[in-house]
Structures are given as structure tokens and as C-alpha cells.
């Protein structure tokens with residue numbers, strides 16, 4: 001089994017509704033997002049998937065959130081843009097990509113809200 005990991009980043013503003021503290025107020029983060037995919041088949045040039053393809057897929061999702069006020073996006077109108085909800089949203093959006101219809105599987109999405117705090121989302125098996 002091989003596990004491939006690529007990273008992307010975006011900057012945005014958010015606030016956490018009903019949060020009992022300063023994160024209730026509008027503020028920003030530089031989020032780092034890690035995507036892990038797994039597979040056990042190599043193609044004829046020895047790759048599970050091209051890092052370049054994986055990074056482009058990840059950045060397509062992150063670019064839609066870059067320099068946005070996340071609470072105003074459709075995905076976060078009813079739920080808080082916490083690291084947990086961001087990770088699940090990014091995972092579910094990426095999962096729709098046809099690359100995951102074959103032997104390559106999306107393993108997890110890890111969202112770093114700061115260098116000290118991160119959330120991993122993966123599906124139950």
C-alpha cells in the first residue's frame with residue numbers, strides 16, 4: 001500500500017457563531033490543508049497518482065475559499081466554518097473527483113488552523 005500526501009493553503013476570514021470566546025469575533029487564519037490518498041497499484045511510470053494532478057485538485061477547492069469570508073459561503077451559511085467542518089467539506093468536495101472511482105482512494109483531509117492545531121477528517125470504514 002502506498003500513501004501520497006500533498007499540501008495546499010488558503011487565507012480567509014471567519015467567525016464562530018455561539019463560540020464562548022474571542023473566536024466569536026471576525027478574524028482570519030492562514031489554513032494549511034493536507035490531502036492523503038492511498039492506493040496499491042502503480043501505473044506504467046510507477047505512480048499511484050501524479051502529485052501534480054493531486055495538488056491541482058486540492059487547489060481548485062481551496063481557491064474557492066481563498067480570501068473569502070467563509071461564513072458567507074453557501075457551505076457555511078448554516079454551520080460554523082470550524083476546522084472540523086472545513087475538513088469535512090473539503091473531503092466531500094474532493095471525493096466527487098473521478099480519480100477516486102478507481103483504485104486510488106481519498107484517505108483523509110487534515111486542516112491546520114494554526115501551526116499548533118489541526119483536525120483530520122476521514123470516512124468511517
Ligand SMILES: Nc1nc2c(c(=O)[nH]1)N=C([C@H](O)[C@H](O)COP(=O)(O)OP(=O)(O)OP(=O)(O)O)CN2
Pocket residue numbers: 016023027081082083084113114116117
Ligand atoms: N475544535 C476546534 N476548536 C477551535 C476551533 C476549531 O475550528 N475547532 N477554532 C477556533 C478558532 O477559530 C480560533 O480562531 C482559534 O483559537 P485558538 O486555537 O485558541 O487560537 P489562538 O491563536 O488564540 O491560539 P493560542 O494557542 O492560544 O495562541 C477555536 N477552537
Ligand SMILES: [Zn+2]
Pocket residue numbers: 014023027028029
Ligand atoms: Zn478562527
